[in-house]
Amino acid sequence: MGPRDRPGRRAALRLLSVLALPGAWLQQATSARAAGKPPLMLANTYREGVPLADFWVSEKYDGIRAYWDGRRLLTRGGEVIQAPGWFVHGWPQRAMDGELWRGRGQFEQTVSTVRRQVPDEQGWRGVSFMVFDLPQESGTFDERLPALQALVGAISQAWVVAVRQRKVASHQALQGLLAEVEKQGGEGLVLHRGDSLYNAGRNDDLLKFKSMEDADARVVAYLAGKGKYEGMVGALTVETVDGLRFNIGSGLTDAQRRAPPPLGSIVTYRYRGLHASGKPRFAVLLRQRRD
Known part of the structure; x- marks a missing residue:
């Protein structure tokens, strides 16, 4: 039985695909660390x-x-x-x-x-x-x-x-x-x-x-992959500081699809303009923030 056929892994992906984290994530994190942050x-x-x-x-x-x-x-x-x-x-x-x-x-x-x-x-x-x-x-x-x-x-x-x-x-x-x-x-x-x-x-x-803008968002869920990505992560569901949620599938490497950025981690994505809904156009994962 190969990695893509493991029932436990598929179940975990299905579970993670519907997990959600609180909407006020960044405000809470900012308040918790505000005292030690330099005034930039x-x-x-x-x-x-x-x-x-x-x-x-x-x-x-x-x-x-x-x-x-x-x-x-x-x-x-x-x-x-x-x-x-x-x-x-x-x-x-x-x-x-x-x-x-x-x-x-x-x-x-x-x-x-x-x-x-x-x-x-x-x-x-x-x-x-x-x-x-x-x-x-x-x-x-x-x-x-x-x-x-x-x-x-x-x-x-x-x-x-x-x-x-x-x-x-x-x-x-x-x-x-x-x-x-x-x-x-x-x-x-x-x-x-x-x-x-x-x-x-x-x-x-x-x-x-910049010709394309960057922004940060928090990973709040995973969407299961399909086709060649079956058994892996197909996209990240992320949430911005304003509570806007959307999916990022582009830019994920195969290694990241197998071991994606953890739930709750901050990622940087690149995009070109916004839709009328406020969601970014052509969002592409750039990197997981580690600073």
Whole structure:
């Protein structure tokens, strides 16, 4: 009897396909962890018509968001990152906001290195801390930029990098820059309003621009596979923070269909626009979140 013919496995899949988790999942999780989460500035989505002259533009790095609080590196969720001592040696007692990044297309390798409780010294040799803001610095972003560049220069470590910021004159030029970055394997662009203070939370002073959007949702059920996927998972049923439920079948590897992301885990999916119902169009699983 092969794996696809095991009655117990089919029964388990049928059971899991109707399991559901509470609708207020993210609010509860957020409340439980809020006290330890760093006060990060989060991006809204860019839309044509934004006055580009007011913004600085940089590449959006596909890594692990990291916050240096003056003595520790923290993830976006508030977990302490166990970086080697040499990696953070001599860093100032000033907050820095950035991304731990190994390079374009190296997200999984970055996660594998950064999440280890015992630092992988060799793995960390390939990681850079891409610094894009100084959260506790007074003044506007225009004023914080020179201070950031001076601070990174004073640290004088090859793996601590001040993110390049540039000005873009038009929406067409911005689209051209996005196409160039994505062609080279980059994730997208970030726009930062020059006259903005560092305001924690999601706001229009920080915008992201990608050809396809990403979002997170929680896995609440599995749908059993059919045909060649019989005995495996055919799709994930996920729920957004707003309580919207939909299925994601595209993007699942055969390994993930055999051992899918656990119920309750957070996954990132990619999509292109929304249906009238509010559900994402062409949703594709990108990865399970582990940060």
